[in-house]
Amino acid sequence: MMSLSLYLAFCAATTVLILIPGPNVSLIVANAIAYGTRFGLLTVAGTGSAMVVQLLLTTLGMTAVMTALAGWFDTLRWLGVGYLLWLGLRAWTAPATDLTRTEAQPKSARAIYLRGFLVSLTNPKTLLFYGAFFPQFLDRAGDVEAQIVLLSLTFLVLGVGLDGVWALAAGRARRVLGMHGRVRNRLTGALLVGAGLGLALARRP
Numbered sequence: 001m002m003s004l005s006l007y008l009a010f011c012a013a014t015t016v017l018i019l020i021p022g023p024n025v026s027l028i029v030a031n032a033i034a035y036g037t038r039f040g041l042l043t044v045a046g047t048g049s050a051m052v053v054q055l056l057l058t059t060l061g062m063t064a065v066m067t068a069l070a071g072w073f074d075t076l077r078w079l080g081v082g083y084l085l086w087l088g089l090r091a092w093t094a095p096a097t098d099l100t101r102t103e104a105q106p107k108s109a110r111a112i113y114l115r116g117f118l119v120s121l122t123n124p125k126t127l128l129f130y131g132a133f134f135p136q137f138l139d140r141a142g143d144v145e146a147q148i149v150l151l152s153l154t155f156l157v158l159g160v161g162l163d164g165v166w167a168l169a170a171g172r173a174r175r176v177l178g179m180h181g182r183v184r185n186r187l188t189g190a191l192l193v194g195a196g197l198g199l200a201l202a203r204r205p
Helices: 004-019 023-035 037-068 070-093 109-121 124-137 144-170 174-178 181-201
Strands: none
Touching (some): 004 124
């Protein structure tokens, strides 16, 4: 099993990355601002349901890949580091966005839940991100399959919990959420690049 320090590093990195706004957060914020916290949390239920599907696919797929490509484990991890750096540079140069301008869904519990589910499930970058991020924290000397399951469950708990925080905060912080889009992008980029560099420097022999 992975060490406690490696697991805590995963929790810290996951927390930072989940707090960075993306399509899920934009929709959660839009619905919470338009209709209140209850509908923001309903959106979280939709995105969280999609996350379960994605993490299940990640767990099954990554276990098979790691088993088939055991000799390429370190190469895969370095490719993951490169992907994180690329994401960081993309975020740094992205146009500023206003989270409060995402269109809210019709005020229907079913529509809001389904839209949250579909937005999260159909984001093509999500599975690629999981595939690049998770291997950075796997210890190939241990039970890789058990580690992937642990990381997936941890990511799910943190993801749903932190998205819930966005929903709770959205109605009270509309002005703040809409301001300083460029600063938010630069912070996002810096955190992703920092995560990539930090993981690169922390690679074990």
